[in-house]
Structure formats: structure tokens, C-alpha cells
Amino acid sequence: MEYRKLGRSEIEVSEICLGSMTWGTQNSEAEGHAQIDYALDHGVNFIDTAELYPSCPMTAATTGRTEEIIGSWFARSGRRNQVILATKVAGTGNTDVQDGIDISPEKIRISLEGSLRRLQTDYIDLYQLHWPNRGSYHFRQNWRYDPASQDTQATLENISSVLEFLGEQVTAGKIRNIGLSNETCWGSAKFLQIAEANDFPRVVSLQNEYSLMCRLHDLDLAELCHHEQVGLLPYSPIACGMLSGKYANGARPEGSRMTITPDLFGRSGEAVWPVVDQYVAIARKHGIEPAQMAIAFCNQRPFVTSSIIGATSIDQLAVNLGAADIVLGEEVLDDIQAVYRRHPIPY
Numbered sequence: 001m002e003y004r005k006l007g008r009s010e011i012e013v014s015e016i017c018l019g020s021m022t023w024g025t026q027n028s029e030a031e032g033h034a035q036i037d038y039a040l041d042h043g044v045n046f047i048d049t050a051e052l053y054p055s056c057p058m059t060a061a062t063t064g065r066t067e068e069i070i071g072s073w074f075a076r077s078g079r080r081n082q083v084i085l086a087t088k089v090a091g092t093g094n095t096d097v098q099d100g101i102d103i104s105p106e107k108i109r110i111s112l113e114g115s116l117r118r119l120q121t122d123y124i125d126l127y128q129l130h131w132p133n134r135g136s137y138h139f140r141q142n143w144r145y146d147p148a149s150q151d152t153q154a155t156l157e158n159i160s161s162v163l164e165f166l167g168e169q170v171t172a173g174k175i176r177n178i179g180l181s182n183e184t185c186w187g188s189a190k191f192l193q194i195a196e197a198n199d200f201p202r203v204v205s206l207q208n209e210y211s212l213m214c215r216l217h218d219l220d221l222a223e224l225c226h227h228e229q230v231g232l233l234p235y236s237p238i239a240c241g242m243l244s245g246k247y248a249n250g251a252r253p254e255g256s257r258m259t260i261t262p263d264l265f266g267r268s269g270e271a272v273w274p275v276v277d278q279y280v281a282i283a284r285k286h287g288i289e290p291a292q293m294a295i296a297f298c299n300q301r302p303f304v305t306s307s308i309i310g311a312t313s314i315d316q317l318a319v320n321l322g323a324a325d326i327v328l329g330e331e332v333l334d335d336i337q338a339v340y341r342r343h344p345i346p347y
Helices: 029-041 065-077 105-119 152-172 185-198 220-228 273-285 290-299 314-325 330-342
Strands: 003-005 012-014 016-019 046-048 084-089 124-129 175-181 203-207 307-309
Touching: 012 016, 016 029, 016 314, 029 065, 029 314, 065 105, 084 105, 105 124, 105 152, 124 152, 124 203, 152 175, 152 185, 175 185, 185 203, 185 220, 273 290, 273 330, 290 307, 290 314, 290 330, 307 314
Parallel strands: 016 046, 016 307, 046 084, 084 124, 124 175, 175 203
Antiparallel strands: 003 012
């Protein structure tokens, strides 16, 4: 397992991060604990969660349950100091968490205290803003994203007040570093600019979707991440399981995400599956497990710090962690590039 610096911080995280959004619905507390034990025993030191998890399905009754499961593992194991812990504050659009109100100093105060309580810890290593208040083009919103409707001054004032408050939490020892999620290039740049001008905490990471099927990051955001040393933490590197090949020929494994969310949050569609099949065929051609090829591709991108994986079984987790041992050669990358050029935005 390779370890990489988280932005310009002194923290080093494993190249694979253990995602947790199935714990509390698709996975029990015992299964969540078993996944953490297994991942740490195989070199992972980085766990990502959020106050609104579990998310498959997302309900008011289960919101926060994933953080509670991680917290009970900390209490049972006594291994808090062996984990780099990331969580997120929800915002507008997440109606099951505090009525989907905007992220603000007051919202963060309430959410942070709730997360610390559920996680049974007194600090969070990476505290991330889950969604921009002004909206986002992620989760297939790019087809109707309209920046012209945004209030520039209000956005900049909010960024400043949020960063100032986060700085107070860093000083208080409740947060070590801050990150963004589902952000744009302009939004990320403004967070960096305002932080530098006011000596507020600097963003160290950006958690956006990235995979063979979703490569919006490759252009302006990749340039920003490179020059500003902001690490990408790709979520859905296997495209909600699509790139594992488990849904081939219309298969729907019992308990899989597709049986809960049939459209896979807008990813599934008639035009998508032939592209998935081509990527899976590349992996088979070169004797690589498809899921491992998908994760290894992400981790070989120069702007990626750690790819966030998810699993509902130890067997799946073992396969995903095996990607750390895979280095994709030029022939594989050339084959991937050929499909990418034909299908740059499959969904």
C-alpha cells in the first residue's frame, strides 16, 4: 500500500480509502466493524464518512448511523490514533439532514458537534463540505447546471465566513484539515484565494466523482489540483459497481445497490452499458480483475491522492484492496484511452 501526502498537510493517507456509506443499511454494525479491521490489517489508514450516511437508501431514520458505527468501533478497539478520519457536513439539497439548510458557521457548529458525538472522538482529521450551497453539476446535474443564476457576492461572503469559523475549529483542535466535495474549479479556487488572503485554513482535498466512466476532472480541475497541491479523493471509482462486471448481461445480484437504486443515481442507461462492457473486456483481455483495473486507473492519475472504495462484503473488500498491487502498463492504458476517445461522457 502506498501512502501519499494529503494536500500540503503533513498527514499521509493510504492510496485506498475505506468508504462507509453502506454501513447501517446494506451492512450491519458488526459487518462495518469487520470491514474496518480487515482494511487496517491490509494497510488502509483512511476512512471516509458523512453525517448523512448511510445513503443506500437515505432516510431520516438512518441518517448518522454510519458515524455511530465508526464511533462504536473506536470505543471497542481503542485504535482511533491509527485512523485518518474524514467526514462531511451536509448542506442544501440534503433534506434528511437538518432540513437541507445552507452550510454556514451555525450549521457547521451543530453538525460538527453531532459528528464528534456519534464518532466518539474529540477531533476529525479531514472535515469536508459535502455540497456547495449554490448548487453542483455532479450527480448528472451537468446537463442543466446554470452558474448564471448564482449570486457572486453572497457566495464569496459565505466562503469567507465558513473558512473563518473552520479556522476557529482548527485552533480549538476539533478539526485538523478541511476539504471540499462536489465542487467546481471556480469554487475551489475561491476557497484557496480567500484562505490565503485571510490566513484561514487551506483546502487540502477535493472529493468529487471520478472513474473511467466519469472524467470531468481531467481538465480544469486537474490543472488546479496540480498547481495548488489539492488532492483528489475520487468517489465511485468503480461507478457504483458497474465497472466490477457484476451487472453484466443484466445481472442484478441480491442486495446490490442496483436492487435498491435501479438507476444508480442516474448512471444506468441503455447507452451506458455497452461502454461498461468495453472497459470490463479490457480488464479481462489483460488478465486483470475489472474492479481492480478501475481503481488502479484512478490511483495512477497524477492528481489523485486516495480512491474511496466501498464494499458490502469482505470478499468485495479484498478484491478492491488488491488494486494497490496493480500497475497498469502502456498496453492497458492505450486500450482504455481508445474507449475514452469514443465515449468521453458515457453518462
